[in-house]
Amino acid sequence: MTTQDTRLNAFRADLADARLKGAVEADRFVAGHPGRIAVAVADVRKAPAADAGVNTQFLFGDDVQVFEERDGFAWVQGARDGYVGYVASTALGPRDAAPTHVVSVPRTFLYPGPDLRFPPSGRLSMGSSVAVTGNAETRGTAYAVLESGEAVIARHLRPVADHAADYVTVAEEFLGTPYLWGGASGFGIDCSGLVQLAMRMAGRDVLRDSDMQAANLGEPFDPGADFSALRRGDLVFWKGHVAIMTDDKDMIHANGHTMLVSREGFREAVERIGYLYGGPTGFRRP
Incomplete structure (x- = not known):
């Protein structure tokens, strides 16, 4: 059996997505059924409990595959980014008319x-x-x-067929939005949620968490010892964090320092963040 990321593959010891049969071990495999998020924002939790941590959020109209509903929670996988978790059963509705x-x-x-x-x-x-x-x-x-x-x-x-020309411009519309761990909406958002939602509006679906983005989004590059190769749209990663360059000197990110989506000088951020968490771990150009 191969190792699978439980954030992107629906499997537990007792139940798993039928598409994973042969790749994971589980007591039972199910195909699930389609559903659609019917509330403004649905918290996607680590466990089926109201006090469980929130990993991400799905938005109104997002399609999901539902593998189990029990005790007020549904175990689902997002159709757009593949994220797996538990949402309140009341957050789900049928897939009726296609979004326009x-x-x-x-x-x-x-x-x-x-x-x-x-x-x-x-x-x-x-x-x-x-x-x-x-x-x-x-x-x-x-x-x-x-x-x-x-x-x-x-x-x-x-x-739905129209897309923004520049994902950085979309991200800049969120300046001043409150920081929210696991947030993925205009009401509260985290660093990788900002990258994902801004790119989504520009017609590009990307993975959700910063480690996934650091491993898969665009191409890695070396900005040079003086960071002179940085340009608008580049992504800068720290351990557990990502920021978007708005030009060769400044960046925008949802961050726990200001608890907002903020613009910050890149070099000032490197110094501030490095004091506690070390320097950037990678650079990628979408």
């Missing part, structure tokens, strides 16, 4: 109808996928009407 649009601003509101004066009925993060079934206009503001009958500001959406 994606939220393209960091955060937006849902309204019970096409009028911004209505009390919001919900909220959505950038990257959430929705099915638009109609359009409306109230007092000059255009709305997209969803299959639920709710409405969202039309200019806050883009068709």
Whole structure:
């Protein structure tokens, strides 16, 4: 049997994804069934318990494969990035109409109808996928009407086939967003979540955690002893951390120092981070 990463492969001693039969040992193998995230943000936990740590988050409209539902939790795997974990069963819904649009601003509101004066009925993060079934206009503001009958500001959406030209520009839209361990949304995000969501909006699906990104995203390169080869879009990795270069001198990252998505001088960051955690462990160019 080969060693498999449990973050990306659904297997336990008692149950496993049928696709892993022959690669892992388990008492029972199941194919699972399709589901879709039906809440704004679903915490993906390490264990089926409300106090278990959060590894990542899935967003409204994300497709998942459901292998087990028990005691209020579902054991699932994300279709987009392959991440495995436990979400509240109440976070799941059926895969109905295919999404037509994606939220393209960091955060937006849902309204019970096409009028911004209505009390919001919900909220959505950038990257959430929705099915638009109609359009409306109230007092000059255009709305997209969803299959639920709710409405969202039309200019806050883009068709699913459209992508941002520059993932760094997307990341910069999150400046000031609170840092959240395991966060992957416009309401709170961590370092690798910022990289993943920004690239997702630019049409590139990448793995979730910083160690996965450090091993698989783009190509490694040597920036030189004076770091003079760094340029916009390069990724800098420390142990357990990743930042995005915005030019040859500055970077943006979700970090526990400011507890925000912040811009910081690269050399200043190397000195500050190195005091406790050592220097950069690698550089990759997407």
